[in-house]
Amino acid sequence: MVVDHASGELSLGISGGRSAAGALVRRIVVVGGGITGLTCALACVRAGAHVEVIEAHASATRLPAHIDVVPNLLRDLARLGVAQACVQRGFAYSGLSVVDERGDEGFRLPTPSLAGPQLPPAVGIALADLLDLLEGAAVRSSVDVHRGCTVNRVDSESGRVIAEDGRVWEADLVLIAAGAGSPLASALLGPARPGVLRHAWWHALLPRPPWLDRSTWMAGSVGRRLLLVPISMSRAGVAVVSTEEASGPTDGYALTRQLKSWGSFPRRIAAAIDPSVPVVLHRVTSWLRDPPWHRGAVLCVGASAHVIAPPFGQSAAQDLEDAVVLGELAAAGLDRPRLLRQFTERRSERVRCLHELTERAALWTTQPEPATDLLQLAGEIDRLVATPA
Numbered sequence: 259m260v261v262d263h264a265s266g267e268l269s270l271g272i273s274g275g276r277s278a279a280g281a282l283v284r285r286i287v288v289v290g291g292g293i294t295g296l297t298c299a300l301a302c303v304r305a306g307a308h309v310e311v312i313e314a315h316a317s318a319t320r321l322p323a324h325i326d327v328v329p330n331l332l333r334d335l336a337r338l339g340v341a342q343a344c345v346q347r348g349f350a351y352s353g354l355s356v357v358d359e360r361g362d363e364g365f366r367l368p369t370p371s372l373a374g375p376q377l378p379p380a381v382g383i384a385l386a387d388l389l390d391l392l393e394g395a396a397v398r399s400s401v402d403v404h405r406g407c408t409v410n411r412v413d414s415e416s417g418r419v420i421a422e423d424g425r426v427w428e429a430d431l432v433l434i435a436a437g438a439g440s441p442l443a444s445a446l447l448g449p450a451r452p453g454v455l456r457h458a459w460w461h462a463l464l465p466r467p468p469w470l471d472r473s474t475w476m477a478g479s480v481g482r483r484l485l486l487v488p489i490s491m492s493r494a495g496v497a498v499v500s501t502e503e504a505s506g507p508t509d510g511y512a513l514t515r516q517l518k519s520w521g522s523f524p525r526r527i528a529a530a531i532d533p534s535v536p537v538v539l540h541r542v543t544s545w546l547r548d549p550p551w552h553r554g555a556v557l558c559v560g561a562s563a564h565v566i567a568p569p570f571g572q573s574a575a576q577d578l579e580d581a582v583v584l585g586e587l588a589a590a591g592l593d594r595p596r597l598l599r600q601f602t603e604r605r606s607e608r609v610r611c612l613h614e615l616t617e618r619a620a621l622w623t624t625q626p627e628p629a630t631d632l633l634q635l636a637g638e639i640d641r642l643v644a645t646p647a
Contacts, residue, residue, distance in 0.1 A: 359521025
């Protein structure tokens with residue numbers, strides 16, 4: 259089948275193996291150089307594979323957004339050997355403070371330490387800084403990164419990847435890490451069924467308020483939600499939740515106007531944002547492909563297979579779990595059929611559970627209902643991710 263493009267840190271061991279059919283997994287091509295693609299590349303090269311990453315953008319994206327490195331995400335970054343660098347580049351914190359529109363704290367949720375005693379429970383970091391760290395670690399580990407290269411065909415039977423400029427790669431396993439809505443993923447597995455979530459999340463960076471030393475979630479009146487996270491001693495990231503119906507300008511002036519129409523706490527945040535600097539308005543949905551997420555020599559990972567709702571920081575965390583599980587299976591010397599079968603067994607049900615829980619939590623942010631207990635949902639998510647994938 260040919261797929262067409264319509265538009266304390268642990269080290270993984272090295273080993274090799276052969277099935278009766280001789281389907282070795284020694285050459286891996288990753289399509290997509292975002293968080294999922296880079297961490298998959300890093301995990302697999304540390305397991306002994308030769309890995310190449312193909313990324314359409316000629317240079318790294320510098321979106322004004324942050325990543326909330328929650329405990330299970332930090333644990334998996336540690337397993338890839340980059341957690342300490344994230345801590346040094348970002349802002350370590352413990353605890354989630356839940357406040358109202360005046361900024362008065364209603365309660366505080368503890369942050370479990372899952373990455374070991376030598377690391378903090380959680381970290382805030384700029385998205386651009388995390389991507390820089392991951393790409394640097396991948397390149398130092400001998401991953402070949404090809405930027406400015408668009409893939410327009412993948413042959414799932416042979417593992418051949420063909421770029422728009424005519425370059426061809428041969429692989430034992432091709433990973434589609436091109437994000438949600440990837441034409442390559444849809445051509446391979448068919449269109450994904452859309453989820454029920456329809457939100458818009460504004461992202462911006464601002465000077466860190468001196469009092470901000472932990473992740474802070476503002477739960478105001480219906481439709482007024484925001485998350486404020488310290489990402490360095492001098493900067494913070496803010497994510498403001500709106501409905502998908504939000505229309506009109508999508509610049510910093512529009513964001514600050516919205517915040518100024520809310521309570522005193524978001525008005526203080528609006529005053530700290532420079533409206534002339536770039537912001538991002540990200541349309542958010544959630545969906546999950548039915549397993550298996552592979553066909554022939556091609557496997558979809560990250561948002562190409564599952565889009566997890568933003569609350570509780572599990573979207574990026576599940577992308578990292580895909581990477582770590584792949585690395586472990588590659589290091590175990592499994593042939594391709596067994597690797598893909600075990601990947602499906604370890605990932606599909608866990609992701610399904612996280613998808614269900616986080617989607618319920620995300621819907622609550624704009625449509626609160628008495629039947630939804632947010633604290634109970636948070637506890638269920640924490641218990642599920644406390645054990646590594």
